[in-house]
Amino acid sequence: MELFAEQGDGHVAVLRHHGLVDAMAIYDLGCGSGRTAQALQRAGWQGSYVGADIVPGLVQEMRRSCPGYVGKVHLDPSIDAADASLDMVFHWSVFTHISVEECFLYMQDTFRALKPGGKLIFSFLEIGHVPHEQVFDSRVARRARGKQLALLDTFLHPDWIRHWAARIGFEPPAFTSGNDGTHHPPFWQSLVAMRKPL
């Protein structure tokens, strides 16, 4: 199977592991061209899906490939949804490319938009986790050689995420390396899930 589809199916397995069922209202931050949306559609999942991204062409492609789902261009570091309206907010490879301030703002606004008991699930590059730290070190070395870093790659530490979660009001987050393969196919980044208290 093509990697794009295989990874999308992996996203759905992660969501199912964290309790995704039909009829939920879910929000895919940084949905891109619809990797997760297409996988949800293939899996026959029924519910209210909103994908948001800052790149209009990607949102257009997501809408084209998944006509039953909603795609929004949303530029602010916020969740384009009413208070306490969502069962799940998730994002893959998004906190990897934005500033830590924006990460915090997205987490804070996610809390507002989640229903009590709703979940936030996301992937991140983890400082202190060997394969990720090797990427960090190679970027440091590149910059030290006088080269520019074309893309912003943001690395987070679980302690920061724990701290932000507590500050915002989430229950203590649960982390996995993403790679143990017990509940879903190996992911290429670390994963964290946290719940808004009931």
Ligand SMILES: C[S@@+](CC[C@H](N)C(=O)[O-])C[C@H]1O[C@@H](n2cnc3c(N)ncnc32)[C@H](O)[C@@H]1O
């Ligand atoms: C590496 S891609 C991942 C796309 C998708 N989540 C997936 O797994 O296929 C990162 C996505 O985040 C989007 N993005 C970047 N900065 C963003 C921001 N501040 N708010 C929302 N989306 C953003 C990009 O346009 C891109 O579609």
